[in-house]
Amino acid sequence: MEDSIVxxxxxxEAFRYLLGFxxxxxxxxxxxxxxxxxxxxxxxxxRWRNVPILGKLGTGYVxxxxxxxxxxxxxxxxxxxxxxxxxxxxxxxxxxxNAIPPFLFALVGLTLHSGAYLAEVFRTAVxxxxxxxxxxxxxxxxxxSQGFRRIVLPQAAVLAVPLMGNQFLSLIKNTSIAFMITxxxxxxxxxxxxxxxxxxxxxxxxxxxLYWLVGMFFETLFRKLEVRLAVYxxxxx
Amino acid sequence: xxxxxxxxYMAASFPVLLxxxxxxxxxxxxxxxxxxxxxxxxxxxRVQRLRWISNLFAAYISFIRGTPFLVQLYLICFxxxxxxxxxxxxxxxxxxxxxxxxxxxxxxxAAYMSEIMRGSLxxxxxxxxxxxxxxxxxxxxxxxRILLPQAFRIAVPSLGNEVISALKSTSLVFNVxxxxxxxxxxxxxxYSYRSLELYLDAGIIYVLxxxxxxxxxxxxSNRHRLSGxxxxxxxxxxxx
Numbered sequence: 001m002e003d004s005i006v007x008x009x010x011x012x013e014a015f016r017y018l019l020g021f022x023x024x025x026x027x028x029x030x031x032x033x034x035x036x037x038x039x040x041x042x043x044x045x046x047r048w049r050n051v052p053i054l055g056k057l058g059t060g061y062v063x064x065x066x067x068x069x070x071x072x073x074x075x076x077x078x079x080x081x082x083x084x085x086x087x088x089x090x091x092x093x094x095x096x097x098n099a100i101p102p103f104l105f106a107l108v109g110l111t112l113h114s115g116a117y118l119a120e121v122f123r124t125a126v127x128x129x130x131x132x133x134x135x136x137x138x139x140x141x142x143x144x145s146q147g148f149r150r151i152v153l154p155q156a157a158v159l160a161v162p163l164m165g166n167q168f169l170s171l172i173k174n175t176s177i178a179f180m181i182t183x184x185x186x187x188x189x190x191x192x193x194x195x196x197x198x199x200x201x202x203x204x205x206x207x208x209x210l211y212w213l214v215g216m217f218f219e220t221l222f223r224k225l226e227v228r229l230a231v232y233x234x235x236x237x
Numbered sequence: 238x239x240x241x242x243x244x245x246y247m248a249a250s251f252p253v254l255l256x257x258x259x260x261x262x263x264x265x266x267x268x269x270x271x272x273x274x275x276x277x278x279x280x281x282x283r284v285q286r287l288r289w290i291s292n293l294f295a296a297y298i299s300f301i302r303g304t305p306f307l308v309q310l311y312l313i314c315f316x317x318x319x320x321x322x323x324x325x326x327x328x329x330x331x332x333x334x335x336x337x338x339x340x341x342x343x344x345x346x347a348a349y350m351s352e353i354m355r356g357s358l359x360x361x362x363x364x365x366x367x368x369x370x371x372x373x374x375x376x377x378x379x380x381x382r383i384l385l386p387q388a389f390r391i392a393v394p395s396l397g398n399e400v401i402s403a404l405k406s407t408s409l410v411f412n413v414x415x416x417x418x419x420x421x422x423x424x425x426x427x428y429s430y431r432s433l434e435l436y437l438d439a440g441i442i443y444v445l446x447x448x449x450x451x452x453x454x455x456x457x458s459n460r461h462r463l464s465g466x467x468x469x470x471x472x473x474x475x476x477x
Contacts, residue, residue: 005323067401067447069408071419072440079433086241173305177409187307200315204308212303 011202014193018203018210024185026214028103028175032110033168039111040118047119048126058119065116070177074109078181081105106178114171121167125160126152154232161229165222169215176211186210247434250425254438258446260417261407264335268342269400275343276350281380283351284358294351301348306341306406313341314413334414346403350396357391358384390461397454401447408443418442 043061046054065073081100129152137147179188190207194200279298283291301309314337321332361384369379389396411420418439426432 005320064444067444068440069405069443071408072436072443075436076433076440079436083241083433176305176307187305194315200311201319204312204316208300208304208308208312211305211308212300215303
């Protein structure tokens with residue numbers, strides 16, 4: 001063990017082991033991206049249309065959600081749930097809490113985190129579309145939702161897709177924080193492995209390489225998607 | 238109804254956690270000042286298009302941007318001491334963990350800041366540099382006196398975002414043994430079983446710090462607002 005500083009064979013071994021946890025990381029990232037997008041869209045709509053109370057709540061959520069470190073959001077979700085259960089069951093110690101996989105808490109926490117950022121992304125995207133477009137759609141006799149779906153959305157998507165891509169890439173990296181609420185994803189697995197072998201350099205280099213590769217894969221994917229969406233560009237008045 | 242959530246405990250622990258805020262602020266200020274210098278240097282090298290050194294920096298930036306902060310933190314704080322030891326240093330305990338954390342934060346933020354600075358340097362009209370040459374300035378003078386001041390002005394909002402995200406990432410450094418708000422909250426929570434109250438406190442402190450930093454950024458960018466026809470590139474708000 002003392003022979004060399006970096007044992008490449010071991011690094012490769014660690015890489016193979018960590019590869020098995022890529023699906024967990026991706027499930028967490030894709031799941032919270034999907035739910036975060038729904039949340040972000042909802043928040044964007046209530047803010048855009050100035051829904052009385054929800055609009056203000058949405059703004060508060062976006063401001064605070066973006067200022068909070070991800071770890072604190074995860075911790076608050078993780079620790080608030082048992083307290084909530086105690087209230088519901090009025091002090092009965094509940095077995096149900098232990099049955100909930102920590103993955104779900106991480107999913108909720110990361111959704112709340114990315115929802116705040118995505119709400120801003122969607123707002124920027126929708127605001128970038130000229131107001132006249134919607135007015136013209138309404139003048140043609142479309143309903144508001146038709147105008148949004150057929151006219152505004154495709155144009156907003158051109159701007160939103162690269163930003164959503166960035167958000168997804170940073171979300172993949174942020175899933176590493178989920179190991180702190182005991183989710184066994186890529187980082188958690190690396191942490192476990194290093195607690196046994198104490199070969200930190202090899203393990204974390206392998207882990208870094210894995211994150212890097214996963215990130216690059218999605219980056220290429222998004223770039224291709226961007227090229228496809230470019231057809232909708234040039235529709236500016 | 239039992240006393241499951243205690244606002245009194247939350248209020249009582251707030252000042253205790255607040256007394257540790259200096260650690261996070263210290264780490265942010267030190268690392269971000271160094272990162273700004275390093276990042277600007279990297280950006281300057283990269284806009285000169287010196288081929289191999291530029292490629293080297295590109296690889297470094299890609300690595301930093303492609304991997305989570307947490308991985309970089311563990312790699313350096315747990316891995317680097319081993320390398321130093323293997324290279325023959327006897328007493329690595331003499332190096333405090335803070336030094337490693339500052340190193341990680343500098344390397345991390347410098348990569349992002351160099352991209353910001355490169356973007357703003359490249360957004361400046363080429364004619365500016367040509368004008369500098371035409372009145373006899375050297376390249377170094379031109380950058381120092383004409384181009385960099387403009388680049389910094391353009392970069393202020395983005396640099397501010399970077400500082401804010403660095404501040405947020407200090408919430409992770411307790412993992413490698415820094416005693417800060419988060420480790421204090423963890424410790425107090427293990428005695429009182431009231432972690433929720435403690436982390437809400439920590440959350441409030443972080444949000445306040447972010448607001449202060451955001452306000453400072455606005456103040457600086459308003460003071461140095463570009464006049465006239467210079468093009469201000471406003472980036473839409475995304476997480477990096």
